[in-house]
Amino acid sequence: MKRNGTKRIRLRVGSLKMLLHDIACFVFSPSRLLLPSGKxxxxxxxxxxxxxxxxxxxxxxxxxxxxxxxEFKTMVRELHRAGIEVFLDVVFNHTAEFGESFLGPGFFSFKGLATETYYITKRGKFHDYTGCGNSVSLNNPIVAEWFHSCIRYWVHEMGIDGFRFDLASEMTRSQDGTPLDSPPAIERITKDPTLRDIKFIAEPWDAVGLYQVGKFPHFGHxxxxxGKYRDCVRKFIKGDQGTMGEFATRICGSADLYQNGRKPFHSINFIVAHDGFSLFDLASYNEKHNQENGENNNDGEKHNNSWNCGLEGETGQNEINTLRHRQCKNFMVALMMSAGTPMILMGDEYCHSKGGNNNAWCQDQQKNxxxxxxxxxxxxxxxxxEKLIxxxxxxxxxxxxxxLNSKDIRWHGSKPFKPEWDSGYxxxxxxxxxxxxxxxxxxxxNAGHHHYGLTLPNRQDGRSWYRIIDTNLASPKDFATGDxxxxxxxxxxxAPYSCLVMKALPSMEADSLKRVKSFRNTFMPSAAAASSSGAFGTGLGILKRAQTFQKLDPIKESPSMVNLHVPRTYSRFNLKDLAAIPDEEEEEPQM
Structure with a gap:
């Protein structure tokens, strides 16, 4: 953060819950550009x-x-103490030296040493698979050794837990640019025994069309x-027809992509990332608005699968803003209900907006x-x-x-066990x-314009459905708290454009019976002793003791200190019959 021209860093470890993305990586080119306005x-x-x-x-x-x-080492140490792993977002596909037409401020690094060794070239011309003027020849033996040393340094010296590799498909290309099935550089770091516990995450595409989602050389690791998860979920949640079947596949862990020697957690599921719309902008803009980047809005992705909910950009219309926030919740429920590893962009937890800029690489201001x-x-x-996570x-x-297989998941339409796969809705x-x-x-x-009635599956096990989430409801009712x-x-x-989550828990009748049994066991060690001591006549004493009794609410995970509603409980049962209630080995219901 910047205040009065002075740099300050705030590190609130307690507020970091999941994945650190775009953390400080390296020294980069500090070159600055100017807009026509001088900004x-x-x-x-x-x-x-x-x-x-x-x-x-x-x-x-x-x-x-x-x-x-x-400071970097201190940061990593403190995050580890808080149980948070640190990943670096790294760029090994290109360098700051651009192409043949630009050298930068002096001769530095690879261009000044051995261009033909460190870059993919042909007859002195740079191959550009990155959109940045050059492409690193990572599978050259010399460059592969340098790459390996760099990864080991950040792990062994700096304490890093994992890496996300930008445009990783470029890293699979040979010295002449041909994609390799087993790239030496990738294989080298993957099979290094000192890196066996390090997590490697690929952005499995490059800037010129090499798309390897589900096919990146993974060596089982x-x-x-x-990217297919991102695109499908965006389309389904905004109501695009013909996406239901693929949406189901993505919910189940994308087996069509990763059942090739990997597990569901190898799929990093995400809705948005740093390069693109923020989550709230995904529900606020149909088009990108990157004019302030100085490239006449020609930069940034044109195909965003976004929907502005009826009006482009910022608005004061409550109905549209309510729908936008509901869509953000729908996206996050889909993400958290999906098999795989969820990734959330910083700021999406409070609906951060970048004003429709989907390529804010050059904006050192409030947008970022x-x-x-x-x-x-x-x-x-x-x-x-917080509650969803x-x-x-x-x-x-x-x-x-x-x-997931057919034993783990049951599909439904408006009627239980009758999914409507061919429906256009x-x-x-x-x-x-x-x-x-x-x-x-x-x-x-319900990712459509209409109200939709459904029938819940019947329970035959003494349990009932309890509503946990309904994104159509206003906060705090959108996520049940047990009140x-x-x-x-x-x-x-x-309601239209909403989602619902329910949980099967012991029904209220069964739960009420269980609480009475728990009350009996707590305040009357044996029915005979309680009867002979006249305990049933000392209702005031029982009520006083009950005020600190821990009651488990059927839709709460942890017990909360509340008053036990003794009069309501006793109205169902005769006190003399308490000893006749059989004990059972059964856990308390949880959310």
Whole structure:
């Protein structure tokens, strides 16, 4: 953050929950560009690498030459203490030296040493597979050794846990630019025993059409940014026809892409990333608005699969803004219900907007900064995200090591077990089957303009469906907190562009019986002793003790200190009959 011209760094470890992306990597070219207006632009993302063994010193607070190293190591140490892994977003596909027409401020690095060795060239001309003027010849033996040394340095010296490789498909090309099935540089770092616990994630494409999603040379280890997941979920949630079948495949872990020696967690599922629309902009703009980048809006991706919900850009119309926030929640529910590794972009937890700029690489300003103070809607989205992430972490059926099969998931349409695959309308429901605890989850998406009535599957196991999430409801009812009775049965009416999550829990009748048994065991060690001591006549004493009794709500994970509603409980049962209630070995219901 910048204040009064002075750089300051805030590190709130407690606010970091998942994946660190675009963290400080290297020293990059500080060259600045000017718009016709005189406004400066800079290489804010830092994707023009000069020195691959140095952290970016403009991120450091101290001015000493060693400050960046010391502060980086301190940051990694403190994040590890908080249980957070650190990944570097690295660029080995090109350097800051551009192509033959530009050398930069002096002769430096590879261009000044051995152009034909470090770059993919032909008859002195640079091959450009990156859109940046040059392409690193990573599979040249000399360059592969340098690359290997660099990765080892960041792991062994700096403590890094993993890497995301920008335009990784370029890294699979030979010295003449031909894609290789087993690139030596990739194989080298993958099979290094000192890097066996390091996570490698590929952006499996380059800038000229080599698209390797599901096909990147992985050696059984590499994960991938799943671009097909991103595109499909965007299309389905905004209501595009013909996407239902693929959406189901992506929910189940993209077995069509990764059932080739890998697991669901090798699929890095995401809706948005740093290069593209933010999540809120995905629901606010049909077109990119990159004029301020100084390239006449010619930069950035043109095909975004976005939908502005009825009006382009910022608006004060509550109906449109409500729909946009609902769509953001729908996207995040889809992400967290999917098998695979979810990735969230910084700021999406409070609906950050970049004003429709989907290529803000040069914007050192509010569009790229994290906003600690957000609007009411931003706080509501943050609450929703916190609960959604916690919900996923607590349900093992959502954190799977194997792909889902017909035993793990049941598909539904408006009627149970009757999916409408051929329908042109995007409604899909399914049940995740919990084989261990019977805590099944019912999930439904109504990604269309109409209200949609559905029938819930009947339960024959003494359990009922409890509503956890309905994105159509205003906060805090959009995510249940246990403050009301959310038991559901029979039919449910879904609003347009909304999603629903329910959980199978012991019904209220069964739960009430269980609480009475728990009360009996707590306050009456034996029925005979309680009867002979006249305990039933000392209702006031029982009520006082009950005020600190821990009650488990059927849609809460942890017990909360609340008053036990003794009068309501006793109204169902005669106190003398308490001893007749049989004990059972059964866990308390959980969310």
């Amino acid at each position: 400066p632009l800079c290489q804010y993302w830092g994707y023009s690498t000069v020195n691959f063994f140095s952290p970016m010193n403009r991120y450091a607070v101290g001015s000493d030459p060693w400050s960046a190293l010391d 590499w994960g991938e940014w799943n 900064y994290f906003h600690w103070n957000t609007s009411k809607a931003g706080h509501e989205m943050r609450r929703f995200m 916690d919900f996923r972490k607590r349900h093992k059926i959502l954190c799977r090591d194997e792909f 995007n409604f899909l429901a399914f049940t995740f089957v919990d084989h261990q605890k019977s805590d099944d989850l019912y999930v439904a998406f 009301g009775n959310y038991q559901m049965s029979g039919n449910y009416q879904m």
